[in-house]
Each structure stands twice: as structure tokens, then as C-alpha cells.
Amino acid sequence: MKIHFSLLVLCSFxxxxxxxxSMVRYDALSExxxxxxxxxxxxxxxxxxxxxxxxxxxxxxxxxxxxLYHYNGDYKKSAAEFEKAKQVYExxxxxxxxxxxxxxxxxDNVRPYRARPFExxxxxxxxxxxxxxxxxxxxALVEAKASDIALQALYQKDNDKTNDAGYLRYLIGxxxxxxxxxxxxxxxxxxxxxxxxxxxMPLPEEAKAFIKxxxxxxxxxxxxxSIGLANANAPMIVPMAAEAGNGExxxxxxxxxxxxxxxxxxxxxxxxxxxLNVMGKNPQTGKVDGLTIPFPATAVGSHGGTTFSVTIxxxxxxxxxxxxxxxxxxxDEKRLPYKPEVYVDNTQQLxxxxxxxxxxxxxxxxxxxxxxxxxxxxxKKAMETDNIFLNxxxxxxTDVAAGQLEQADLRVALFLPHQVRMARVPAKPxxxxxxxxxxxxxxxxxxxxTYTVNVKAGGKSVIVVPAIR
Amino acid sequence: MxxxxxxxxxxxxxxxxxxxxGGGKKVTRIxxxxxxxxxxxxxxxxxxxVAEEMIQDCIARPWYNKLLNTKNGELPTVVIGSVRNKSHExxxxxxxxxxxxxxxxxxxxxxFVANAEERGELRAELASQSGNATEETRKEAGxxxxxxxxxxxxxxxxxxxxxxxxxxFYQVDLQLVDIQTHKTVWIGDKKIKKYxxxxxxxx
Numbered sequence: 001m002k003i004h005f006s007l008l009v010l011c012s013f014x015x016x017x018x019x020x021x022s023m024v025r026y027d028a029l030s031e032x033x034x035x036x037x038x039x040x041x042x043x044x045x046x047x048x049x050x051x052x053x054x055x056x057x058x059x060x061x062x063x064x065x066x067x068l069y070h071y072n073g074d075y076k077k078s079a080a081e082f083e084k085a086k087q088v089y090e091x092x093x094x095x096x097x098x099x100x101x102x103x104x105x106x107x108d109n110v111r112p113y114r115a116r117p118f119e120x121x122x123x124x125x126x127x128x129x130x131x132x133x134x135x136x137x138x139x140a141l142v143e144a145k146a147s148d149i150a151l152q153a154l155y156q157k158d159n160d161k162t163n164d165a166g167y168l169r170y171l172i173g174x175x176x177x178x179x180x181x182x183x184x185x186x187x188x189x190x191x192x193x194x195x196x197x198x199x200x201m202p203l204p205e206e207a208k209a210f211i212k213x214x215x216x217x218x219x220x221x222x223x224x225x226s227i228g229l230a231n232a233n234a235p236m237i238v239p240m241a242a243e244a245g246n247g248e249x250x251x252x253x254x255x256x257x258x259x260x261x262x263x264x265x266x267x268x269x270x271x272x273x274x275x276l277n278v279m280g281k282n283p284q285t286g287k288v289d290g291l292t293i294p295f296p297a298t299a300v301g302s303h304g305g306t307t308f309s310v311t312i313x314x315x316x317x318x319x320x321x322x323x324x325x326x327x328x329x330x331x332d333e334k335r336l337p338y339k340p341e342v343y344v345d346n347t348q349q350l351x352x353x354x355x356x357x358x359x360x361x362x363x364x365x366x367x368x369x370x371x372x373x374x375x376x377x378x379x380k381k382a383m384e385t386d387n388i389f390l391n392x393x394x395x396x397x398t399d400v401a402a403g404q405l406e407q408a409d410l411r412v413a414l415f416l417p418h419q420v421r422m423a424r425v426p427a428k429p430x431x432x433x434x435x436x437x438x439x440x441x442x443x444x445x446x447x448x449x450t451y452t453v454n455v456k457a458g459g460k461s462v463i464v465v466p467a468i469r
Numbered sequence: 470m471x472x473x474x475x476x477x478x479x480x481x482x483x484x485x486x487x488x489x490x491g492g493g494k495k496v497t498r499i500x501x502x503x504x505x506x507x508x509x510x511x512x513x514x515x516x517x518x519v520a521e522e523m524i525q526d527c528i529a530r531p532w533y534n535k536l537l538n539t540k541n542g543e544l545p546t547v548v549i550g551s552v553r554n555k556s557h558e559x560x561x562x563x564x565x566x567x568x569x570x571x572x573x574x575x576x577x578x579x580x581f582v583a584n585a586e587e588r589g590e591l592r593a594e595l596a597s598q599s600g601n602a603t604e605e606t607r608k609e610a611g612x613x614x615x616x617x618x619x620x621x622x623x624x625x626x627x628x629x630x631x632x633x634x635x636x637x638f639y640q641v642d643l644q645l646v647d648i649q650t651h652k653t654v655w656i657g658d659k660k661i662k663k664y665x666x667x668x669x670x671x672x
Contacts, residue, residue, distance in 0.1 A: 093669065094670065095671070145556070156630070
């Protein structure tokens with residue numbers, strides 16, 4: 001009996017050691033990011049790979065590192081890390097029965113992290129920008145084609161949970177345009193408009209103009225009509241100016257810091273054969289909210305009647321403080337600024353993903369917690385002795401071990417921007433000074449970024465503004 | 470102890486061992502020309518075999534003897550231009566170009582001159598020699614051999630996938646163009662089709 005109990009406790013601690021990294025990851029990395037900027041965060045991620053990520057979270061290790069390199073302007077290193085993240089994602093296509101079973105008796109952190117759909121989209125979006133920033137159009141084209149295949153695979157895998165990705169489609173269109181493949185650009189732009197409609201997100205005005213211009217020139221009047229842009233009131237002067245012997249400066253700005261995941265601990269009772277009633281303080285709202293989960297006794301092979309105290313932990317949105325909400329772009333000190341529009345809202349994407357995953361997460365959590373609680377109760381009963389003091393210790397020990405195992409899977413990309421904003425500014429061939437002012441929600445200045453950009457006739461020069469503060 | 474508890478403890482113990490143990494690593498040296506397919510992506514074997522087959526096809530075609538006659542038996546000189554990667558994979562085109570250069574040189578049927586990038590480096594060296602090397606060892610500028618033909622091409626791919634199955638079709642297109650007349654003297658292509666499947670579950 002003692003051997004079995006020891007084994008149970010040993011297993012619990014082994015699992016705890018394997019799985020509690022996501023609780024500390026952001027806290028450990030936000031400090032060097034704040035103090036030493038992107039290079040500081042990069043060093044910390046690399047130095048503490050094992051402690052902060054571990055083997056089960058390898059995708060996020062490469063993804064976070066790639067994102068930080070991207071912001072730091074190390075585009076080649078960023079692309080290399082994104083490739084590694086892709087490889088990890090691909091390798092995890094095959095699910096391990098042992099890992100899945102392990103998560104039922106402990107928590108979801110023991111499963112290898114497989115990436116959320118919006119992280120896969122962000123991976124390709126940033127990687128296309130990596131190649132564009134390096135002026136490697138062939139490389140960007142490879143990424144554009146690979147992202148198309150990845151989107152298709154996402155559809156096939158999670159058809160209900162995956163919408164087409166407007167911003168990614170728009171970037172693909174941009175790459176095809178740079179490559180001179182106007183027919184492919186037109187198709188990608190057409191899909192962009194459809195994707196924004198599917199997502200229920202407004203199509204940026206500037207994108208409307210470029211899409212309309214390309215589809216009109218490619219003789220796709222029917223497509224234009226079908227996406228409702230045939231009579232759209234878009235700023236057509238922008239693409240026309242870009243084409244009139246000029247080039248373009250494409251500003252891609254990352255504004256603010258996307259929300260991450262916090263743990264929502266809920267405690268309550270489970271009535272055998274009935275429901276699970278739990279309550280706890282929501283980490284996002286700060287209010288005490290409750291959940292009621294119907295849970296039939298047959299699910300764990302028990303019989304109705306008895307009531308147990310249970311604690312469950314589920315992931316919930318947790319906002320990260322940030323100040324940057326927008327940008328003002330001035331080319332060569334011109335008075336009127338361009339204001340890049342929102343193309344992606346990653347916080348919205350995370351909230352949507354949580355909503356889609358909630359019922360599955362709750363189902364898995366309920367099965368896990370109730371199975372464990374019943375097993376703990378039976379363990380206590382089996383280990384009962386004549387010594388009251390020893391019984392009390394065993395009971396507390398078993399409850400603590402079972403309670404410690406309950407941890408929400410908080411794994412998510414830590415450094416995504418809150419919003420991706422973009423502007424395509426027509427510019428005459430030559431060298432230009434681009435000043436990008438990152439602004440807060442009141443329009444006040446937060447930080448100014450200055451770039452010297454060389455523009456070729458018919459070319460597009462991409463600059464990245466990493467204002468994730 | 471109840472059956473449920475025993476089963477739970479046993480499961481937990483087994484999973485603890487599997488989930489938290491690291492995998493072993495084994496390295497074995499293999500021949501550089503052996504055929505290997507691990508991920509199904511474009512690899513060194515594809516690069517080498519395609520380059521060899523296409524160059525063999527290229528120099529066996531009628532244009533060769535025709536040009537040889539025009540040049541009174543003097544070997545035609547070839548330069549390799551750009552080979553663009555238009556596939557969905559980041560492929561190191563440089564190794565493919567090197568494979569083609571090797572196949573061309575080893576055929577003994579053409580002369581071969583440095584490509585644009587290498588020429589730049591050679592010219593810089595030549596310029597450096599003119600001010601620094603001794604007169605006896607200094608190489609003269611303006612003595613380069615102009616190529617007769619340029620080999621260019623592209624690598625494309627089409628992917629079809631469903632669940633754990635994927636078919637990748639690669640097509641390499643090469644063309645040989647007369648630099649003087651811009652006449653295309655040879656067009657070749659090589660197709661590779663790969664089927665890959667993977668299981669959605671493992672132990």
C-alpha cells in the first residue's frame with residue numbers, strides 16, 4: 001500500500017516538474033524585454049530554453065525567438081527560427097496516445113504544444129515580411145506559396161475553427177504584385193476581401209483601393225461585384241499614384257502587445273451523476289464568475305449521490321499593459337501624415353480561439369479533475385489506518401498532490417503585437433526619410449522611429465515598426 | 470485497493486516514465502551519393518539526379534553538333550545564369566547550380582566560364598593585381614572568354630494534400646539560350662512526384 005501511495009506522490013511531483021513552465025514564462029521574459037529591449041529578451045529566451053519552454057513547448061520557443069528577432073531587425077535569424085517552428089508543427093501532426101493519456105491524469109501541459117491557428121497565420125505573415133524586408137522577393141514568394149498550403153491544411157484540420165486570413169492573403173497578393181504576377185495577385189486580393197467579410201472585420205480603406213485597382217485592371221468585374229467593391233468609395237488615388245512611374249513604401253507597424261493567457265481557478269462541488277458547479281475570480285475581469293458543467297456519472301464509471309469538492313483551472317485572456325495604439329507616418333517631413341489602418345487584431349484572434357476551444361477545454365478539464373478527485377477519495381479510503389493523526393496527514397497529502405496537478409494550459413505566443421497596422425505610401429524613385437510616430441490611444445506621441453528608404457520605380461520598399469510597448 | 474485506483478496509479482507511473490524521458494540520438498555516416506528521403510522535401514538526391522539527367526539530355530541534343538560545326542570543332546562555352554526557385558519550399562538553388570556546373574564540366578563537351586557573381590570577384594582580384602602583383606605574374610584585363618550560351622531556369626512545385634496524405638510535384642525547367650542571337654537552342658524539363666503519408670496517431 002505504502003509503495004503505491006509513494007508512487008502516486010512521486011508521479012505527481014514528476015508531472016508538476018514537467019508542466020509548470022507556462023506560469024512563469026511571461027514574468028521571466030517581460031523584465032529583460034522592458035530593461036534591455038529585444039536583444040535582452042532574445043538572450044533570456046535562449047539562456048533559459050529548458051526552464052521556460054522545455055521539450056513540450058518547442059514550437060513556442062522557436063516562435064517567440066523568431067518574433068523577437070523579427071522586431072530586432074534580424075530577419076535572417078527570424079526566418080531560420082520560423083522554419084524550425086514550422087518543422088516542429090509538422091512533426092506534431094501525429095498525436096501520441098501516451099501524451100494524450102498523460103494529460104487526462106495530470107493536465108494539458110504534458111501534451112506537446114501544437115500551436116493555435118492564429119499563431120500559424122502570424123508565423124507566415126511575419127515570415128513573408130522577413131523576406132520582403134531582406135528584399136528577397138523569391139524567398140517571400142516561397143513563403144506566400146507555403147502559406148497557401150498551410151491555410152488549406154488548417155481548413156482541412158479545423159474547418160469550423162478556421163476562417164480565411166485576410167491580412168495573410170493581402171500580403172500574398174502584395175508579393176505576387178512585386179513578382180509581376182498580376183493575375184495571381186488579383187486572385188489573392190479577391191480572397192483578401194472575402195476573408196475580411198468572413199471574419200466580420202472591416203476591410204481597410206486602402207486595401208479596398210488596391211484590390212479594386214488590381215481586379216479592374218485584370219478584367220475581373222464579376223469578382224469585384226461579388227465582393228461588393230464594384231462601387232466602393234475607396235481612395236483610388238493611392239494605387240494610381242503608386243503606379244504612375246513611382247514606387248511604394250510599405251509600412252508594417254506592430255502596435256501594442258497582444259493579450260496572453262492567465263489561469264482561471266474555479267472551485268466548487270461535483271455531485272455524482274449531476275453537474276459540476278464551480279466559481280472563481282476571472283483573471284481578466286477581476287470579478288467572481290461561475291460555471292456549471294453538466295457531467296453524467298457514467299463518464300467516470302461512478303454512481304450518483306455523493307458530493308465532492310473540486311478545483312479546476314482553465315485558460316482565460318489576460319491583457320498585457322501596452323501604450324501604443326496607432327501610428328502617424330510622415331515621408332520627407334510632409335505635413336499631412338498617413339495613418340496606417342488595422343489589418344489584424346491578435347487579441348481578438350486569441351479571444352475567438354479561446355471561445356472556440358472553451359467547450360473542449362472544459363470537457364477535458366472536467367473529466368480529468370473528476371477522475372482524479374474520485375481516485376484520490378478512493379486512495380484515502382484504501383489507506384485508512386487506526387491512527388487518526390496519520391489518516392489526517394495522508395488525507396491532506398493526497399488532496400495537496402491532486403490539487404497541485406491541476407494547472408491550466410497557458411501556452412501561447414508571448415510577443416505578438418496587439419494590432420498589425422499597414423500603409424502603402426506612393427513615393428518617387430530615390431531616397432526618402434520616413435518618420436513613424438507611435439501614438440497612444442489619445443493620439444499622444446510615445447516614440448518616433450526614423451528610417452532612410454531607397455525606392456525604385458515600380459518597386460516596393462518594406463519597413464517594419466516594432467512598437468509592441 | 471480498488472481496481473480504479475490501481476489502474477490509475479499504474480497508468481500514471483507508465484506515463485511519467487514515457488512523458489518525461491528524453492529520446493536517444495544516433496548518428497551514422499552514410500555515402501554522400503546515397504538516396505535518402507526523410508521529410509519528402511526537395512533534397513540533395515533530387516538536386517544531384519535532376520542536374521545530372523538534365524545536363525546529359527542537354528548535351529546529347531542536335532544543337533550541340535550543329536554549334537560544334539559552326540565553331541570548327543571548338544567547344545562551346547557556357548555560363549550559368551539564374552535558376553529561380555518558384556516552389557513552395559526554401560531550396561538552396563546554389564547547390565543545384567553547382568551540381569549542374571559539375572555535370573557540365575565532367576561531360577567534357579563544353580567549356581565553362583564563371584558566372585556573374587564569380588566574375589565580379591575575379592575582376593576585383595584582377596584590379597588588385599594590377600597595382601600589387603609583379604609584372605611577370607600579373608594577369609591582364611580584357612582576356613576573358615565570352616560565353617556562347619547561357620543556361621537559365623526555374624523550379625516550380627504543385628502540392629495536393631488531404632489529411633495525412635500529400636502529393637508534391639516538382640518541375641525543373643531549364644533553357645539554353647544563344648547569347649549572341651537570343652535564340653533558344655534547348656529546353657528541358659524534369660518532373661519529380663512524391664507521395665507522402667503520415668499517421669495521425671502513434672503510441
